[in-house]
Amino acid sequence: MGSVGTPRRDQAADDSAAEPSVGVATRLGRLGWVRIAVSLALLAAVLWPLVAQKDSFPFSNYPMFSFPRDRDSTVNVAIGFGADGQPVTLSPESIAGSDQVIHAARAVGDAVRSDAAPALCEEIARRVAAGSTPAASIEIVTETFDVVDWFDGDTEPDQRVVHARCEVRR
Amino acid sequence: MTSTATLDAASGDSSGGSSADRTPADSRWARFRVWLNRWWRAIDPAQALAVLRIALGAYSAGFALVRLPYHLDLARLEERRFEPVGVWAWLDQPLPVWVTLVLGLVAAVSGIAFTLGWRYQVTAPVFAAAMLGYLTYGHAWGQILHTEHLLILHLGVLALAPAADRWSLDRRWGSARSRDTRGFDRHRWAIWLMAAVTAGTYFVAGWAKVRNGGVEWITGDVLRSQIAHDNLRKELLGDISSPFAATLLPHAWLFPPMAAFTLVAELGAPLALVWRRVNQAWTAAALGFHWGILALMAVLFPYQLAVLAFLPNLMLMTIQRGHPSNLMSHQTKHSVSTE
Structure with a gap:
């Protein structure tokens, strides 16, 4: 690979600068119809989710954080409890086997909605048992908070529903 | 337009101190700014596209490698969590874990070739396709993260562009494309499209x-x-x-x-x-x-x-x-x- 120092204008640059200004049609013609078609197709694909409202990859309608949300918010969560009954925060890896919190949230939410909370609870208990998290039991719960007040110190949930409880067998 | 005024400014007196107050570090910094300013102003479209190839290629190849353990963890998740999207939408069950490993390694290796501009017309599409398959599979586990969309779209454009016409092994070994002015439109087109x-x-x-x-x-x-x-x-x-x-x-x-x-x-x-x-x-x-x-x-x-x-x-x-x-x-x- 050539040196990446201060670049010098080469012949192509000189030719480019010396050439009289040309029209858009000529310039598009130089690009060729394949490049123009590829460009239009790609830009159409990027904008298509505006119409299709579909979140996919690599084209998306980017729905994250776009919907209205109240301060009263419901969170499905898996919580560990130590032998003394004190709550222990579980990691996303323990909950969903991935380091992404969004996967953990999705896994718990799906389990609650599909009445599969007991199965997920056992699954989490197995992961916890294989790791070093000091939890003796697991609960899958739905809690409702005023999310802004939570950050002002009011961390008690307004509502709490326990969907499943299971022991960690080491 | 000349760059004289800018170069003067970049070379040093903007701090307001006299030359006697300058330390060797100040001087080195001033020289670096002058060099950077000249480099930035002299760059042509083919070189600009090469910069994009090198920067995005190096980042993406490293990203593929660094994220491999994460992708392997995902590939081992329970089958019920599998929700294929994009190019994998046709699948009705997860692929074997080794496919993720191969995709990640192909992406990393072809990414190095892409970055170096080696056999670009082959390695660039291979790299973009491998990254697309690799990253898409990572989004097939119940949640699409929106941090990688732009990266893969940019790589797709670069794969179709004459991005190895400068500062590449193809260029050094004589297999890069011609240096005619039509090429300059193509370089500009690719940058604009990105x-x-x-x-x-x-x-x-x-x-x-x-x-x-x-x-x-x-x-x-x-x-x-x-x-x-x-x-x-x-x-x-x-x-x-x-x-x-x-x-x-x-x-x-x-x-x-x-x-x-x-x-x-x-x-x-x-x-x-x-x-x-x-x-x-x-x-x-x-x-x-x-x-x-x-x-x-x-x-x-x-x-x-x-x-x-x-x-x-x-x-x-x-x-x-x-x-x-x-x-x-x-x-x-x-x-x-x-x-």
Whole structure:
């Protein structure tokens, strides 16, 4: 690979600068119809989710954080409890086997909605048992908070529903 | 236009101190600024495209490798969690774990060849396809993360572009494309298309907020509640949350201006393609937007935070010098005349 120092204008640059200004049609013609078609197709694909409202990859309608949300918010969560009954925060890896919190949230939410909370609870208990998290039991719960007040110190949930409880067998 | 004035400014007296006050470090810094300024001003479209190839290729190859353990973890998840999307939407069950390993390694190795510009016409499409398959499979486990869309779209454009015409092994060994002026249009086209794709994705994201949230997204409490909810979820699910959330969330008046800034930055993105100064302002705003997201939500957009997502915009700024209102302009003015 050539040196990446201060670049010098080469012949192509000189030719480019010396050439009289040309029209858009000529310039598009130089690009060729394949490049123009590829460009239009790609830009159409990027904008298509505006119409299709579909979140996919690599084209998306980017729905994250776009919907209205109240301060009263419901969170499905898996919580560990130590032998003394004190709550222990579980990691996303323990909950969903991935380091992404969004996967953990999705896994718990799906389990609650599909009445599969007991199965997920056992699954989490197995992961916890294989790791070093000091939890003796697991609960899958739905809690409702005023999310802004939570950050002002009011961390008690307004509502709490326990969907499943299971022991960690080491 | 000559760069004399700028070079003088860059060379040193802007600090206000006399030359006697300068330390060797100041002098080195001043020399670096002069060199950078000259390099930036002299770059031509083919070189600008090569910079994009090298920077994005190196980042992506490293990203493929660093994220391999994460992708392997995903590939081992229970089958019921599998929700294929994109190019894998046709699958009805997960692929064997070794496929993820092969895709990741092919992406990393072809990414090195891509970065070096070696047999580019073959390795670039292979790299882009491997990255597409690899990253898409990572999104097939119940949640699409939106931090990688722009990266793969940019790689797709680069794979089709003559990005190895400069500073490449193909060039050194004589297999790069011709150096005719038609090529310069093609280099400019690719850079413009990358910036246009960037603008398109931000516009779509902004439009989603208007469509789904309405005016209330700016005037109401939506953004504040979204930030609070996201941070709370992180707290409860054992992830890192924003250290600033607790301090800022009680101040409701802060959030409507932030929401307005977000929408202006996202919906205004296409204007960066039209005017050079808007491009400068938009690039700075978009970068600030992502740093703001990191600070307030602890959401990491590594491609954007590393400025790589905005490199096409930066390259447009330099190759469009002298033509502030025409991004398809032909006559790039190189301002270094001191040699």
